[in-house]
Amino acid sequence: MTARSVARVLIDSPLPQLDRLFDYEIPREFLEDARPGVRVKVPLRSAGRVVDGYIVEHGDTDDSDRPLSELDCVVSPIPVLTPELYALARRAADRAAGSASDILRLAIPKRMVRAERAWLASDVPTLPTVDSASLGWAADVMAPFPRLGSAIQDGERMAIDAPPRLSRLVGGAHDGEDVGGWAALLAAAAIHTLARGKSAVIVVPDHRDRAQIEAALAGRVPEYALVRHDAAQSSPARYGAFLRTLADAPCIVLGNRSSVYSPVSSLGLIALWDDGDSLLSEPLSPGVHARDAALLRQEIESGALMFAGHTRTTDVERLIAVGWVREIAPAKRITPKVVLSATREGESRGARVPSAAFAAARQALSDKPVLVQVSRPGYAPVLVCAECRHPARCPHCSGPLHAARQGAVPACSWCGRSAMSWTCPDCTSTRFRMASSGSERTADDLGRAFPGVRVIVSDGEHLVTHVDSRPALVVATRGAEPIAAGGYGAVILLDGDKMLLADDLRIAESCLRWWSNAAALAAPGAPVHLVGVAGPVARALATWTQPAYARNELNERAPLRMPPVVRVAALEGDRRAVDAAIAALREAVPTLDELAILGPLPHDQTVRALVRFDYASGAKVTESLRASVVSQAMKSRKPPKGRPTRPGNTLRVRVDVPDLEL
Secondary structure, X not given: OOOEOEEEEEEOOOOHHHOOEEEEEOOHHHOOOOOOOOEEEEEEOOOOEEEEEEEEEEOOOEOOOOOOOEOOEEOOOOOOOOHHHHHHHHHHHHHOXXXXXXXXXXXXXXXXXXXXXXHHHOOOOOOOOOOHHHHHHHHHHHOOOOOHHHHHHOOOEEEEEOOOXXXXXXXXXXXXXXXXXHHHHHHHHHHHHHHOOOEEEEEOOOHHXXXXXXXXXXXXXXXXXXXXXXXXXXXXXXXXXXXXXXXOOOOEEEEOHHHHHOOOOOEEEEEEEOOOOHHHOOOOOOOOOHHHHHHHHHHHHOOEEEEEEOOOOHHHHHHHHOOOOEEEOOOOOOOOEEEEEOOOOOOOOOOOOOHHXXXXXXXXXXXXXXXXXXXXXXXXXXXXXXXXOOEOEOOOOOOEEEEOOOOOOOEEOOOOOEOOOOOOOOOOOOOEEEOOOOHHHHHHHHHHHOOOOEEEEEOOOOOOOEEOOOOEEEEEEOOOOOEEOOOEOEEEEOOHHHHOOOOOOOHHHHHHHHHHHHHOOEOOOOEEEEEOOOOHHHHHHHHOOHHHHHHHHHHHHOOOOOOOOOEEEEEEEOHHHHHHHHHHHHHHOOOOOHHHEEEEEEEOOEEEEEEEEOHHHHHHHXXXXXXXXXXXXXXXXXXXXXXXXXXXXXXXXXXXXXXOOO
C-alpha cells in the first residue's frame, strides 16, 4: 500500500470533546502548502460538514489501511499558528480546564483576504535599529531602577512599583507632552529590549493607557517596528498587525489583554501594566487572565516578565513570597503627599468635602487644575423614597431608578422607562430623595461653590484624556481621570467610604489601586486628600506602602483559604451534572479535604459549587473537571432517530475565579 502523508489538525470548535488533534490525509495537490500552522478546512464525519482548523504538525507517514479523511482544502499558505503559540494555548487551556481552540480564537484574528494579499506583496520587514538619542533617553528613564536593565537581559520575572508622577517627554514625536511616569518606564524597557534585537510585548488595560505608551515610543523606534493591537481596530488592520508579528524581524507589540498571545519572534520582554484592572481578566471561555497567560508564556519562551503598577496585587505578592517573581525597587523612593481628610469640629458630619480639602482646592485653583474623583457617573445614580429611604425601583422590571439631572423625571437604569407616577411600595409616598451624587451632580455642586472656574466632567459618557494647565475643576469617575499638563495642583478623592461597601473580596485592594492611580497624577508636592476613610487601606495610601498592604491581605486570607492563597474553580449546571463532577473530582484528587468544596447551592435555575484547591494539585483538579465537561458534552450529542432526546450539556466550569461568591 502507498504511504500517506498525514496532518494532525486542531479543529476550531467550541465542543469540548473535539479539543484534541485529528489525523487527516494530505492529498497530493496540497503537499506543498499544507505546512504546520496553516489554516485548513477538514470534513467532520460525525457532523456531516466541513469545519475550520489548523495543522499543528505532520504525523508519521502512514502506510496502514486505517480509514483517514482527506483535507478539504488549504485556506491560506501563511502559517499563522506557530509552535510556541500552540504550546501556550494548550497549556493555558489545560490550566483553565478549557479548549485550546478557544484560546486561539482570541489570539489569531479572523482572516482578511485583502490584508493578507497586501502583506504578501509588501517588503519583508528589516531588522529595526534604535538611534543613540533614543537609547540615551531610555537609559535616563530606567536610571532610577539600577538593576532593571540587567534583569531584562537575564530574562528575570520582576515586580516594579512605578514612579507615582508624570513624565514630560523630551524629544520624539510628542516633545513636551506629559505622560504617566509608568508609561515612560515601560516604553524605555521596550526600547532597551528592541535595541538588543529582541521583541517586546506590552499589555495594558485600555486605549488611554495604550495612547500614553504610544506617545512615549513615537519617533524613538521605527514606525514599522511598533505594532498596535487592540479591539478598536478594524478587522483588516488587526489582521495586518497580527501578520507583522509573524515576521522574523523583532518588534514592539502594544495592546490589550489578548496581545499577550502575539506570536513575535525572539521574545525578550513581556510587560503588564496594572494587572489588578478587571479589563485584563478575559470574560470569554476559558477565562485566562492576561497575568496567568504571561507567566505561562515566559516559562515556554523565556525572556523577561515585568509586572508594573502603582499598587501591588495580592496575586503578584504571592508570587514574590514563593520566590517566583523578584521585586526590583528604585534607588530613591518617591511618595505623593497624601492627607487623610475628615470633617473637623463644628462641621456637618454629612459634609461631602471637608474644609481642609475645600481649602486645598481653593488654593490650588489659583494657577492649576484640581482633580475630584467620584465613584459613579451621572447626576443621581441612586434614588430612595424621601420618607422611608426605601430604594426606588422601577414598577415594570424592578431596576434601580436614577435622575439624569435636577428636577428630571426618574428613569430606570435597566429598561430605560420613565417613572412618571412612582409610589413607594412600603409607605405609599410619591417623593424621591437623591441618595448619591454622580459626576454630573458633583460638578454642579462644585461649580456653585467655585463660581467662575471651569468645570470639566470625565466619565463613561464624557471621556476626556488631557486637560491643559489652566485652573479648572476636573470631576472624574475612577479610571477616567485625564492627564493634566504639569500635574494637578490638588487631588480630592471622594466617596471612598461608599466604594469600600461593595460586596467584593478584593474591594479594598481595588480602591487602593483607584486612589493610587489618581494620586500619581498630582504635581510634585501637591496635596492628595482622601476623604472620610480610615483603617489599613487608608494608612497604606497615606504612607505609600501598597506592597505591605498586599502582604497583610495575604496573611489574613491564608487561614481562611481565600484566593489567591488557593485557587478556586466554579462549577455551574444542573444538580446531577454538578454532583457527578464533584464525585469524580474527589475520586481523582483524594487529598481534597471536606472544606474544599462549597455547595452546591441554587443559583438562578441551576446549582453552583466552588472548589478550593492548592496550586500543587491544580493539574489533577483541572484535568478531572475537564473530563467531566467532556463527559457531559458527549451526553448532549444528537441521539439517533427514534430515540428520546438526551439532556443538554449544562455543566460549565470556570477556574481561578477571584471571589468565593456562591
